Amino acid sequence: GEDVEQSLFLSVREGDSSVINCTYTDSSSTYLYWYKQEPGAGLQLLTYIFSNMDMKQDQRLTVLLNKKDKHLSLRIADTQTGDSAIYFCAGLKSILTGGGNKLTFGTGTQLKVEL
């Protein structure tokens, strides 16, 4: 199966750290992505990690990957009101029959940042 689960909501105070979690059943994705979606907009690529890595840091963003537990997380340091959005994890998987790839998305986590 290709289920990717995320918690629906997360509320944090401005300046705190946010941790958004993602669990998946299919471990064949070679790259795992985090996208951000603001109201009325498309998906903005935030960061991604290769599946043989455990951690990747990119400014305020830290991605942790635990392949054994099939768990991916995104930590946002010093969360700001502008970080309020829906966050999607996604796995990029090769499609052997046709070539190319497709993204399988999680259900999305609504992050609300309060003053």
Added chain:
Amino acid sequence: KAGVTQTPRYLIKTRGQQVTLSCSPISGHRSVSWYQQTPGQGLQFLFEYFSETQRNKGNFPGRFSGRQFSNSRSEMNVSTLELGDSALYLCASSLFGSESQPQHFGDGTRLSIL
């Protein structure tokens, strides 16, 4: 460098009509993928095009089709529209559609069926 451009941004149609959505990828990108986003089903893969050829198709009925032109621009078409086709349709592009190349998304076309 311009991002992925989707037109139109909004569309209102009635049941039974057909619709064509357009996507211009980032300059130099040759792979274009389409996704449907609905509150109930989330983000689902429709199809992917590379070099004017459909490489992959998701689990959608034949009413959903697409094509890609020699300049890598892509269109998707939905015929005999149903109420359930109301959704945000997102287009994404990448260089060659390989695993190491992230997909970059446009702002989508919001389709409403009355």
